[in-house]
Amino acid sequence: MMHEDSSSEAQPAPVGRAGLIAQSPAMQQVLEMARRAAQTDVSIMLLGESGVGKEVVSRFVHRSSPRAQAPFIAINCAAIPETLLEATLFGFEKGAFTGALQSAPGKFEQAQGGTLMLDEVTEMAAGLQAKLLRVLQEREIERVGGRKRIALDLRIVATSNRELQLAVKQGVLREDLYYRLSVFPLRIPPLRERREDILPLATSMLEHYAARFGLGLAPQLDAGAKQSLQSHQWPGNVRELENVIQRSAILCAQGVITVSDLFLQTFEVVAPSFPRLPAGDQAAMEAARAPVRRDLDAELADNERQLIADALRDSHGSKKLTAERLGISPRTLRHKLQRLREAGVELPPTHDG
Template sequence: MKTQVLLVGGHETIVLLAEELTRKGLEIINTRDYEKIFQLISKETPSVAVCEISVESPPFRQILDTIKRASPHTAVIFLAEEARVEEAVSAVKLGAYDFRLLSTDLEVLVKLILTALRESPKHPVEEGFITRDPELLELLERLRPVARSRAPILITGESGTGKEVLARWFHRVSDRSRGPFIAINCAALPEALLESELFGYEKGAFSGALTRKKGKFELADGGTLLLDEVTEMPLPLQAKLLRVLQEGEVDRLGGAYPVKVDVRVIATTNRDIEAEVASGRFREDLYFRLNVIPVKLPPLRERKGDIRLLAEHFLSEFARRYGKNVQGFVPGVLEILESYTFPGNVRELKNLIERAVLLARNNLITLEDLLWEGDSKGNRAPRETATPLEIKPLKEIERELIFKALEACGGNRTRAAELLGISVRTLRNKLQAYKAQGLL
């Protein structure tokens, strides 16, 4: 992926900038049509936009507003034939990165653009939360001041939308960023174990409690505690959680006195929490206490512009992790992904790209690498369309997939097991069985 710069205008300086920036390895998007700016920005999200201002162009305020509405994080540089100092100052105050004359030395302009690129993220990456969706970016900007408060946050949204990633964003942009970020999945532990994990216990509190143990609240002191899938918490524990939020102190199991804690709580759920309250499965008072700052994270199908951005990000991440020379996608693949609904949201996309990187035989990912079972419009083909001749015994299919995974991973069993979603031990046992059968 190359860093993109949008150049708007037809002046000789714009042409020369395009040539010079291209030589430096940047991807240039060039247009003379000011009416296409919003469309181009929404689709590509360049890091920097350099716009010519002339008697034939719209006013700089209109151009700046158009770009910022489409991509708030794109740095905007204006180049004018003539300009008053007041006009340049006004542009910068309104959000422009800089305002220069078209007659400015080319080398100076190139350095200015490169500096803007260094200071502006290649994509809108909000300290780990990746998006180019205008509404979501606007929401993050509104939430940034709130992140510095101690008020509890409740993040709702479908499974796989990135609720924990958003919770970590809140922590990173808060004044607690130097403190710990502790997460616990309330659905993963039985009630007794969840209670001890949250609140801790004293030595001798129960059979097996040989030493004192601090709970997650104490471990998160001075930082942030994420209560993932909080609606799965049993009702008795909900009452204890409410007291901690109200009093700012925890009672260890078997403890003689409460322990003060300074913790910012963020809770997440993929359920309709109001329906859970109405049914009596979640305490209403706890809901109101957690819902001080409500945040609803939209599913990936409602922010289509993020699919390409995330796919490219995950490709770079996994190519680096697995040491694969995979640099992009063959033409048409990203368009098919953008037309798919992704019921599993970002998590599904991430798993899809990870598998494709591992299976890729060339430096560009194909539909075959994605194991795509669908048409060119992003519609998944139903498995029932397979003919009887294509049906194989499950054991044979399993064996073929294991061999393909090992081949794709260069024989690395750990990576192959990750790709297959099984443990290394299970993979080793399967291979030993194949060897005993003379199939390996």
């Protein structure tokens, strides 16, 4: 999420402005490429870490295109249960499944004439990826439970926070879908790589939250706060910056934000402290403590890895049975397996049965 400047939303603007705060050369280049792609109907793949502003760039593409007056529809493919995602995307006919009391259009139909953003498209199950590939190739859909083919007239903007070639190697993303989605890839740089944007973004956010919270004039950042914002690494990108600004706007005194109002922290595991012992006993205590100085998250992660590996072996690689043994949904299991493979953990071969 970069940040949208609502004050300039209605006015035509040079690239990098059109409702956006993006002053760094890196973002100016991304937006110029996005603007050019927007003049055609080419599918666009936006890549970048979580929180960098992929939906904001998607909306920029839509506003910059001949489809600007038509709908912009966004759907997070990772946030919808696997069993509901197909019907949500393609729509369904009355009686297609239990509870389908009347027909309903899906996101593809809702976006007709405009732009459909498929957020985190790489989190789709393999079977649904195959159906998406066919839709992209044929430019038509069938509702769940229906037989009528519905022609599509829209642009697809897909996003992912994964490295796509690695996702293909890991079996997370179909290779044929990778090539279909990667016609026009754009990487949005993380906030730490475009520090020229940090203070303009912060200023715009302060104005927004001052109005939202009824604070009167927008709080100002003092020199120390500016320096702190500029030097922070921003692992959560613009989303983290927005959280920090929102909190500091509320906490600051007399309309001035200081370093202490920002609460910027680097979270590290701190070893527990113990009363000092005599020198000999202290050395023995340190030696005894060394092998078990691990944080709780690491212990839990190790236990989870072992439980998943054991369940996979006991289920002979069946992801369905493994999920049942672990008491989690198949979708949750799939996400956990993806994270383990990304971390280089060796797991038994799996299948969908």
